[in-house]
Each structure stands twice: as C-alpha cells, then as structure tokens.
Amino acid sequence: MTLKPKVPNKPCMRCLIRDISDEQAARIIEEYKKSTPTEEAVSDEVYEERLSVCRDCKWLNMGVCVKCGAYVEARAYRSGKHCPLELF
DSSP states (O other), X not given: OOOOOSSTTSOOTTSOGGGSOHHHHHHHHHHHHHHSOGGGBOOHHXXXXXXXXXXXXXXXXXXXXXXXXOBHHHHTTBTTOOOTTSOO
C-alpha cells in the first residue's frame, strides 16, 4: 500500500520530508529566507559558515538537526538562532 500526501503540490509543516520533492524543499527554504526581515538575517558569508559547521556535524540528518529538530538551512539564516551545541 502506497500512501500519498493529501495535497502533493502544496507541502505543509506537517508533511514528511519524503512526501515533498527536493525542489519543493528548496523553495520552502527560499521562501523562509525571503520572509525573514533584513535586520534578522545573517550575511551570506556567515550563512555559509554556519552551514559548513552543520555539514560537518554528526547530528545532521537529512537537513535536520537531530539535537534540536530544526531545519538547519532555516536556523542558520537567522541571526537570533544558534546551534544547540553552541558551535555558532
């Protein structure tokens, strides 16, 4: 039996990662970044540095921090958000 999301073209916060495409996931992150007020966003350089820390972390799993449950690409973008291991 194969389960399909109720609305396959419109993922929501309750969707499983496997139910959305890579393109949809990338779009969700980009929409999140665009909705972030400029004064709350880190620079592109800091964002990439933070993602580099996450990429090397043993707690990263499928784009999610296993320690705190955050999508790392979203958390790394906001200046007020920090690594639960205090790596940034």
